[in-house]
Amino acid sequence: MKKISTIIALLSVLVTASAQQVKLGDKNTITIHSSKENINRTIYLQLPKNYGIENKRYPLIILFDAQDKSLYNLTSSIIDRMTWTNDIPEAIFLGVVQNNRSQELNFEKSEQTTKIFLDFIKNDLLDYVNKNYKANGYVTLIGHSLGGQFVTNAMVSYPEIFPSVISISGALNYPNKDNTINSKVISKVERYLSATSVSSLKKQKYYFSSGDNGFQESGFKSGALKVDSLYKLHKHNVVNWQFDFLKGYNHMTTPLHGIPAGLAFVFKDWYISDSLAMDVLIYHKTSPSVVLKDKKINIAKSYGVNISLPRNALFQFAEYSLSQGKIDDAEALTKNLLNEYPDDEEVYGLMAEIFVKKGDISNAIKYYERAQSKSVTNKHAEKIKDLKKDQLKSLK
Template sequence: MILLISMLFIAVCHETSAQTNNKGLITIGVSDSIQSSILDEKRDFWVHIPESENDSEVAFPVVYLLDGDKHFTSVVGIIQELSATKGNTLMPKMIVVGILNTDRMRDLTPKHGNQKNGPNTSGGGEAFLDFMKKELIPYIDQKYPTKPYRIYIGHSLGGLTVINTMLKKPELFNSYIALDPSLWWADSAMLKEANVILNNKSLTDETLYLGIANTLKPEVTIGTVTADTTHATQHIRDILEFSTKIVPESSAKLDFKFQYYPDDGHGSLPLIATYDALRYIFSWYDMDKSFIPLILNLEIKDVAVIKTLKIHFQNISEKLGYTVLPPEDYVNQLGYGCIKRELYEKAEAFFKLNVKNYPNNSNVYDSLGDYYAAIKDIDKAILAYHKALKTGAGSTYSRDKLYALLLQEKAHTLVLKKNH
């Protein structure tokens, strides 16, 4: 029932983050690079910037994604789906920075460890952490429209790197997503470090989501694997020890959730686990499903509805660490939904809230004009359309509506003169 009400009440957004360039290609990002003095090499990365249709979205939180060439398209797609597609507001729109590898073994291993196949360049993870902190993040913040909320995502050795960063430099990111992390690396050294650090550091401001793939041998189950001592199960045993013992028994008070995915292996896990992780991290972001029924309840006055909306976005602001106003397009949809159902006081309240929050946006005055036109207050509608034309870039829609009203007024005046 709630889904039906929502579909009838809120118009579908037309926003999309895929952009068509002058060659007719559909793109989801750009390629960029910096010269790293710490790593003594050029580092390439891909950047996705969401499209914005209103004044509430001039800057965005940032996802930093390891193994960017492998996971960039899927992560961008998940975020678009949850933040924009068909009017979804389950999480904020976000910039995605997909970091490409030069020497993956070097950068994504905090300590030197055994590597049987190929050259062993492992152990450069601390230098890579310095690169992230001192070079890449400052560069992204300087060049792109960022907000001070960051998520770090890594798979396998990348998941090991994510956990290492959370333990060593937790302030770099607000939330961490570790996908089937290689905690077995360097004789499970990360487990020993985590056990010490998590009992000597408060992590009450950080969130960690950990996805566990099914890497079990056929004869072993998730319930019996901890008793297995073979090398083949070391990967999942270390993850389970971290998830079921080290973190929950520590004093760090970390916001932590882990999930075992019995139907997904090490390679297929990232897609579904990233989706679940983002849903968990932003479980507080979307308006409660009771909000639409609250609007439709005739006994609930417009003042109470607006207060509920404001409180929700105050909570979002506290979680993200910066001010987030109710999005202009979202509130606009609520206003038009109220007009459709003749809830005129609530419609007026929504449109006037947008005028207050976005006084330099021509569309908020155009919408207010539509409200006045709907209740037949032509004089106020004309004033609102005039204001829309004079604000920002103006609006051809406002001009056409204004001319139609002026012609209507003129015709009405002529009829009155003729009758007299």
């Protein structure tokens, strides 16, 4: 019997997660003026599906080369999937359309125009997003090929503004002549690792990858391996980097692995693993309050901002606390959920159950009525009716 109840509890976790699927909304096109270039730039914008309904702020993910529709659509789909599975937090997703990618992204050949484009990103683009959307200030850049070179340069130029970077098949060793490593960006990385303080380096998150198949990767992999060797040289100072050498992948297939792996790496300190959730919900090795306290401390240290934890995990932890008779813990967790999800029918229903356990029938009715007002069915009506009967008997 105990084994059956354990399986049912685990299934409850999985069903709740799938029932609460979240994803990005439709793609919108916005235009932002570049002050130094005196031109308007096209940006694709996708917000979390429940943006405006939820009371929280979101990290920002920026992809370069968004005019490449296959790359943009791939990244959008990966963010959708990883948000749904709670591997990464909900985020605001921007795709930057390049007008002239060689002039804008190639620091090695076009240093001055690349600097101007980087100024647009760190000033005009971020200012616009921060003023008009609920961004929390944490930025992740994603670039492929020349975009990988650009985001690496952005990281070492302004590490406090761009704390996490994903470089896929980055043109770090470009132009490549006779497979020699002669790169301004790699030299900047070396100086950055040597001169930056240990505390700052530990907050930086850098994921980069390279394949080994095809003409382009044969050149780019040497640059990536060189950068990996620099990070290994400074590994006593730097812990937040990951290099994936993707054997059998070519220049156009590396994003298939690199983008999800990079996002998982960046948000690994936010992620609540299945094993950790099971330690709470199934094996009872630790309590929700301990797990959440530790997780919030780690998030603050790792990201420097508050990033909301997965709704499903918090809901399950609140349900679990209630089932264990820890009513105060359950109430505190549910209040936090109501603050972030003020239109969530299930959360109002859970708060009503908490008041039932406390013997507070008036508040239980009030929260069931709020749940009913958010519901498309009458599933709370019978509970309200029964509670009102109990309330009337009590008064008599």
